[in-house]
Amino acid sequence: MSKVSIVKCDSYDREKVYQAVVKACEHSSFPEVQGKKILIKPNILSDSPSEKAITTNPEILRAMIKYVKTKGATSIVVGDSPALHKHGLKPTKSGLYQICEEEGVEWVNFLKGNFKIKLPILEKKITLTSTINDIDLLITLPKFKTHELMITTGALKNQFGLVPGFHKSPQHVKYPRRDDFAKLICGIHTQSKAAFALMDAIIGMEGSGPGNGTPRNIGILIASNDLLAVDIAQATIMGHNPMDIPVIKCGILNKISDTTKFEDMDYTDINANDIILEDYKRINPNKKSNNGDRVKPTFIPEKCILCKKCINICPASALSLVNKKIILNEDKCVMCYCCHEVCPAEAIEIRN
Numbered sequence: 001m002s003k004v005s006i007v008k009c010d011s012y013d014r015e016k017v018y019q020a021v022v023k024a025c026e027h028s029s030f031p032e033v034q035g036k037k038i039l040i041k042p043n044i045l046s047d048s049p050s051e052k053a054i055t056t057n058p059e060i061l062r063a064m065i066k067y068v069k070t071k072g073a074t075s076i077v078v079g080d081s082p083a084l085h086k087h088g089l090k091p092t093k094s095g096l097y098q099i100c101e102e103e104g105v106e107w108v109n110f111l112k113g114n115f116k117i118k119l120p121i122l123e124k125k126i127t128l129t130s131t132i133n134d135i136d137l138l139i140t141l142p143k144f145k146t147h148e149l150m151i152t153t154g155a156l157k158n159q160f161g162l163v164p165g166f167h168k169s170p171q172h173v174k175y176p177r178r179d180d181f182a183k184l185i186c187g188i189h190t191q192s193k194a195a196f197a198l199m200d201a202i203i204g205m206e207g208s209g210p211g212n213g214t215p216r217n218i219g220i221l222i223a224s225n226d227l228l229a230v231d232i233a234q235a236t237i238m239g240h241n242p243m244d245i246p247v248i249k250c251g252i253l254n255k256i257s258d259t260t261k262f263e264d265m266d267y268t269d270i271n272a273n274d275i276i277l278e279d280y281k282r283i284n285p286n287k288k289s290n291n292g293d294r295v296k297p298t299f300i301p302e303k304c305i306l307c308k309k310c311i312n313i314c315p316a317s318a319l320s321l322v323n324k325k326i327i328l329n330e331d332k333c334v335m336c337y338c339c340h341e342v343c344p345a346e347a348i349e350i351r352n
């Protein structure tokens with residue numbers, strides 16, 4: 001049975017967060033870390049100010065580093081690889097890099113080395129950062145957010161950050177269907193040494209996530225040694241049937257954890273079913289265009305600042321800049337929404 005701890009915490013006050021993190025960890029089968037090398041992986045979709053709720057809040061990272069130190073880890077490193085990842089990335093806008101410096105732990109560059117591995121479930125090869133070969137355990141710190149492509153992004157989806165930056169977006173061309181992309185995520189998870197997830201849901205994101213939604217006070221942390229169970233709790237609180245979330249469905253069908261039925265979860269503190277946010281602005285898993293496909297992105301010229309981030313990330317080469325406007329080639333678009341994730345100006349919408 002997977003223990004899931006949902007703990008209340010109403011602000012990012014340093015001491016409050018630490019006390020809540022300790023409680024969440026101690027009520028949810030925190031792994032043995034003594035004498036081990038630990039990678040802590042926040043979610044840095046794009047290095048942005050923490051009040052935008054795009055990244056894991058830096059105080060969550062600080063609290064986890066402190067907690068892992070008290071449990072006797074030999075060494076702690078911190079890293080992630082956003083889709084637009086340049087060598088030498090130091091996430092200072094989010095404040096995550098400063099926490100590493102203040103706590104005396106190394107920020108690792110996921111682009112430094114990589115290796116190819118054939119993933120179970122997907123049965124295809126992928127490139128992962130070699131950082132995971134240098135560690136004993138991974139602790140992931142996802143953010144409670146919506147996701148236009150995968151409906152939610154949580155503990156399992158955060159594992160996609162183990163694919164080094166520029167290797168990410170081509171995966172959307174190879175696996176454009178949600179179910180196949182979910183197999184990719186679950187396959188990566190099985191190779192990741194992930195031993196614990198602590199989800200930052202003090203302030204989450206609703207609406208058009210993961211990069212362009214609205215911050216939403218939720219006031220909790222969700223923790224478990226079972227990443228799938230954390231995602232089920234998150235989906236439940238958002239008001240979804242968890243089986244509508246492709247990654248959760250794939251994880252259950254492929255038995256990636258002890259949770260094969262929702263009854264397998266033991267809520268040690270608050271039960272997710274008791275705190276469902278009925279008015280949460282969630283992504284409709286059945287959102288389709290008139291012809292039955294997923295919807296293609298819409299570009300809003302008045303908001304566009306012509307930064308070209310969408311063009312650079314697009315794995316299908318479906319975008320071009322013509323007469324100071326972003327033009328979409330609809331025939332090429334695979335509806336991965338990477339452009340929407342990286343747009344800094346809310347100039348791309350995923351409309352019904």
Ligand code: SF4
Pocket residue numbers: 297313314315316317318319328332333334335336337338339340
């Ligand atoms: S235009 Fe956007 S949604 Fe379409 S393939 Fe390119 S990045 Fe993906």
Ligand code: SF4
Pocket residue numbers: 299303304305306307308309310311326339342343344345346347348
């Ligand atoms: S990423 Fe957004 S702001 Fe930048 S060029 Fe594309 S649409 Fe315009």
